[in-house]
Amino acid sequence: MRNSDSISENQSYIKTESKKLKNEGSQLIILQELHDTKYFCQSENVAHFDLAIPIPSDNTNFYSKLAKETQTVIVTSLFEKRAPGIYHNTAVVFDSDGSIAGKYRKMHIPDDPGYYEKFYFTPGDLGFNPIQTSLGKLGVLICWDQWYPEAARIMTLKGAELLIYPTAIGFDNDDTQAEKNRQIEAWKTIQKSHAITNGIPVITVNRSGFEKNTESDSLGISFWGNSFVAGPQGEILFEADINPISKVIDIDLNSSEQVRRWWPFLRDRRIEDYDEILERYID
Numbered sequence: 001m002r003n004s005d006s007i008s009e010n011q012s013y014i015k016t017e018s019k020k021l022k023n024e025g026s027q028l029i030i031l032q033e034l035h036d037t038k039y040f041c042q043s044e045n046v047a048h049f050d051l052a053i054p055i056p057s058d059n060t061n062f063y064s065k066l067a068k069e070t071q072t073v074i075v076t077s078l079f080e081k082r083a084p085g086i087y088h089n090t091a092v093v094f095d096s097d098g099s100i101a102g103k104y105r106k107m108h109i110p111d112d113p114g115y116y117e118k119f120y121f122t123p124g125d126l127g128f129n130p131i132q133t134s135l136g137k138l139g140v141l142i143c144w145d146q147w148y149p150e151a152a153r154i155m156t157l158k159g160a161e162l163l164i165y166p167t168a169i170g171f172d173n174d175d176t177q178a179e180k181n182r183q184i185e186a187w188k189t190i191q192k193s194h195a196i197t198n199g200i201p202v203i204t205v206n207r208s209g210f211e212k213n214t215e216s217d218s219l220g221i222s223f224w225g226n227s228f229v230a231g232p233q234g235e236i237l238f239e240a241d242i243n244p245i246s247k248v249i250d251i252d253l254n255s256s257e258q259v260r261r262w263w264p265f266l267r268d269r270r271i272e273d274y275d276e277i278l279e280r281y282i283d
Contacts, residue, residue, distance in 0.1 A: 001031075001244045002209030003038045007059075010036050015066055017246045022070040024248045027096075028135055030075045030205045032227075033143050033168040034089070037079070039207065039223075043215035044119040052081035055103065060092060068098030073133045075140055077166040080105070082122075089121045091140045091166060093131045102131035106142040107151065114172065114213070114221055117144075130160040136253060139200075143167045146187075146204065150277070152194035156266070161253050163194055167206040170223035184224055192234035199232045199260040201251050208244045232259040 040048040080090035089106035105124030130137035139160025195202040207223035225242040
């Protein structure tokens with residue numbers, strides 16, 4: 001979706017689209033990263049902390065009611081106010097009865113031009129734990145987490161049946177077209193790799209549209225959309241373009257079992273020789 005400055009407008013759009021998806025047969029609805037607001041992390045501004053919400057709150061009640069009304073599992077991405085001075089980028093998963101099935105706090109926090117998330121978000125402390133829902137175990141991660149094979153692997157080892165990435169990523173307007181192509185292909189490749197190496201479907205829902213940065217000389221970010229679903233061999237089941245879209249995609253959760261029989265990567269891991277992975281750098 002494209003976001004406006006109005007939380008109520010954004011939520012109204014989500015409600016309308018969710019009802020439409022339910023009528024088309026959806027059981028699971030996944031929203032993009034920080035979907036209630038514009039992407040405020042383009043600059044460092046303490047006033048933006050006012051956008052954060054406690055969990056639970058009126059905002060989570062909105063999604064709880066929406067999940068119950070549509071009888072779907074909904075994966076949200078919210079700016080959580082945990083305590084004075086402690087804020088998180090948090091995915092809250094609502095089960096189809098409206099209850100909160102669980103939450104995940106973003107673990108890997110970027111700090112790059114236009115993505116000043118370390119200013120706003122305390123790194124997550126809930127670990128990499130799948131969330132049990134009426135549809136199965138969901139391995140929910142957030143945006144920058146999608147570049148880390150360790151996160152995908154741990155979610156898989158703990159029984160996740162899907163890897164899900166609410167996302168907000170786009171182009172700098174000074175990038176050349178060749179650089180834009182390299183970035184988006186790298187982004188797709190790493191996530192398809194998670195699907196392949198873990199034998200698990202991957203769902204990525206990315207932001208769309210241009211959002212101007214009104215607080216610096218930077219023009220803003222053109223979020224590149226391209227939300228996609230990959231099967232457990234990295235095959236693309238659906239791929240959007242740069243424009244907003246709501247789409248129901250069929251995913252066969254039983255396919256992972258067969259794929260892992262053919263490609264038993266989990267069986268052949270040499271776990272006794274992986275201690276060095278815990279080092280920051282090996283000189």
